[in-house]
Amino acid sequence: MTDVRTRFAPSPTGYLHLGSARTALYNWAFARRHGGKFILRIEDTDRERSTRESEEAVLEGLRWLGLDWDEGPFRQSENAQRHREVVEQLLAQNKAYRCACTRESLELRKQASVDAGGRGVYDGHCRELDLGPDCGPHTVRLRLPPDGMLGFRDAVFGPSGQDASQIGDAIIQRSDGSPLFHLAVVVDDIDMGISHVIRGADHHPNTPFQIALYQALEVEPPTFAHIPLTIAESGKKLSKRRDNVSIQQFQEEGYLAAALVNWIVRLGWSHGDEEIFALDDIRRLFDLESVGRSAARAEIAKLQWLDQHYIKQLSMNELLQQARPHFERVAERPVEDTPELRKLLDLLRERSKTLVEMAELAHWYLRDEIEYQEKAVKKHLRGSALTVMRALLERMSEAEEWSEEVLEGIFHDVAAALGDLKMGKLAQPIRVAVTGGHSSPGIFETLVVLGEKRTIQRIGQAIELIERRDAVATDD
RNA sequence: GUCCCCAUCGUCUAGCUGGUUAGGACACCGGCCUUUCAAGCCGGCAACACGGGUUCGAGUCCCGUUGGGGAUACCA
DSSP, X not given: OOSXXXXXXXXXXXXXXXXXXXXXXXXXXXXXXXXXXXXXXXOOOOTTTOOHHHHHHHHHHHHHHTOOOSEEEEEGGGGHHHHHHHHHHHHHTTSEEEEOOOHHHHHXXXXXXXXXXXXXXXXXXXXXXXOOTTSSSOEEEEOOOSSSEEEEEETTTEEEEEEGGGTOOOEEEOTTSOBOHHHHHHHHHHHTTOOEEEEEGGGGGGHHHXXXXXXXXXXXXOEEEEXXXXXXXXXXXXXXXXXXXXXXXHHHTTOOHHHHHHHHHTSSBOOTTOOOOOHHHHHHHOOSTTBOSSOEEOOHHHHHHHHHHHHHHSOHHHHHHHHHHHHHHHHTSOOOOOHHHHHHHHHHXXXXXXXXXXXXXXXXXXXXXXXXXXXXXXXXXXXXGHHHHHHHHHHHHTOSSOSHHHHHHHXXXXXXXXXXXXXXXXXXXXXXXXXXXXXXXXXXXXXXXXXHHXXXXXXXXXXXXXXXXXXXXXXX
């Protein structure tokens, strides 16, 4: 395969869509795998939605995922002149013709055709009229070959195509002189020397018309590869209302780019039994042959598993850097890089599916005021725990060193002194006193991370809480 | 309506040219570990949509049915 050139052609919608991201990834991977070029082209012909900001958001999403491009970003709007020239050329060659049908008459005739059980394609009203440029408001239509298959071999779906009669002479230029999608795409792809068009399967049905355009322009079509659409976990079409479809939102929810990339690459592509694919693996292994043909559901559980996998793999410095913004959001203030924080990060990476979850699990470290969970308090901070808590507090206050070993010694001594108590009898009340909840990393590790001062203060506070509550209870 | 496409565990999938106890991963369930929650380890549940063919033999090939998706714009 010589001179592979792929492209990603998003319309700037203000965010990078999950499905688009996968298309971009496949294009990028294919180009990288074959030592080709990956080109970015913004399809901004819809001027309404196309702002600089929404364009930047799409680029930002690509950068975050780690998908670098070799050329561009180009903007389709920059090629307007060229598009017009091509239409003129087609007109001069009689491969296209002007159509003066009004929208109303078009709609009427289409409806009549459908009612009669037909396809509702353009009926060729102006096809042989040979209308000149002075025919009033008009569009330009491509003159399709009268019959014959507009076929192509799709790299994913295999032999594809439709008979020209099933398609009809579609419009390639609006009455205001602007080009339509099909024309713009084909011309731009030709000009950019695109060798492989890898795009969503929603384009599969309108590829035959584009084949006709390539034929009219006497250019060999590129290889097409239509990748099946991804659908929501519900089994329905991905909807921006119901589903999370924005890459940026996944980022905000605490997912790592590596996890997201791994997740989407496996949605419709596989490599034997392997599940873990970093960008480097993908650029080495990706192939069109192993892309499936059926739509894949995007199940979040798999993403979460992958995310935890990658969180566990991160180096401490990377983890710190990635987790920090989320930690600071919970802390509502800057979070200092300390040995305790690093230790906590290591403890929490085993228990977090996302960085957001990790930050939530760290709330007792990040905030001065802890939130007591009602159930946990009710179960563990009861009168019967007072003896244990007081004994532990006393011994902790005298501790000459604040380490896991020393704390473990204290706990064992107290357990033995109070009648060979089970460790749970001591650990759980302390855990609730110190974190507010009934789950956390190992109790000694938790206390070391929290520090002596805060530990003692919180246990004291919990003891007071129990005493005050029980006093009220006996008053009744 | 009309055209086109798709169809293996709940989910993502393996399954190369027909011969497998239909494999893996996630999820789920159980066990071990254990001061809690996780993680880890071990084990389990679970699929060829249905009906016809072709064949000695079909998840693999053909047809139909059903189900799902897409396309039918002077959107992209």
